[in-house]
Amino acid sequence: MIEIKTAAEIESMRRASRVVAEVLAQLKARVKPGATTAELDKFAEQRVRELGAVPAFLGYRGYPATLCVSINEEIVHGIPSPKRVVREGDIVSLDMGAVCEGFYGDAAVTVAAGEISAPAKRLMDVTRVSLERALSAVKAGARLGDVSHAVEKYAVENGMSVVREFTGHGIGRRLHEEPSIPNFGRPGTGPLLKAGMTLAIEPMLCLGKADVIVKNDGWTAVSADGSLSAHYEHTVAVTEDGCDILSSCG
Ligand code: MF3
Ligand code: CO
DSSP: OOOOOOOHHHHHHHHHHHHHHHHHHHHHHHEEEEETTTHHHHHHHHHHHHTTTTEESGGGGGGEEEEEEEEETEEEEOOOOOOOBOOOOOOOEEEEEETTTTEEEEEEEEEEEESSOOHHHHHHHHHHHHHHHHHHSSSOOOOOHHHHHHHHHHHHHHEEEEESOEEEEEEHHHHHHHHEESSSTTTOOBBBBOOEEEEEEOEESSSSSEEEOOTTSOOOOTTTTTTOOOOEEEEEEETTEEEETOOOOO
């Protein structure tokens, strides 16, 4: 069952999602050569708490941090470490969730550290726009497959591959609710979207093949061929004529 949220519940989700958006924006400025991923995580946790929210990922299924920091061939769920240093030319995906008044917000961005290669820039652009295409497909009366297909179509048209092992998800009183939102699919298929459904849509694309390996730490997912990967995510509420992006900044 896909839950429909009340306007008041959506406002709590907006507060949580705005905390995430604001902290991600502040983190962007800190993704510089020489920074460690543990420093980024420490800053994130501090800011989330200062803003009156609770980190959503910390302790989730044993995940040990506030932030996921996934660099280059790392796709998602990179665990922050004082030993992991950001280098010039890296692309750094930052993924974070927060809880306010019992409701979750979840968002991700990929950030360039210094000067990056042209293919890396293209991957980031295509992944960001694939999320925009997905958001444009969201409205009451559309089907989830329309949203999934929008990501896949744009990615494939632009020569990128779509990670299939991880998906977006419903979100609300829990981080992961129904439905699961693959980044590939057929238009006109899947659950019917209704106003008040709240979704975390998160394309993960690779420059090479999209096969995934999870490292020995049990979390860090990397592309099997070592190719670069990017990740963007927004938490949105379905409306009658489109969607309300809860994790937009400001
Ligand atoms: N945005 C990801 C997701 O929603 C991040 C989850 S990380 C975890 O699935 F640590 F919470 F698992
Ligand atoms: Co998510």
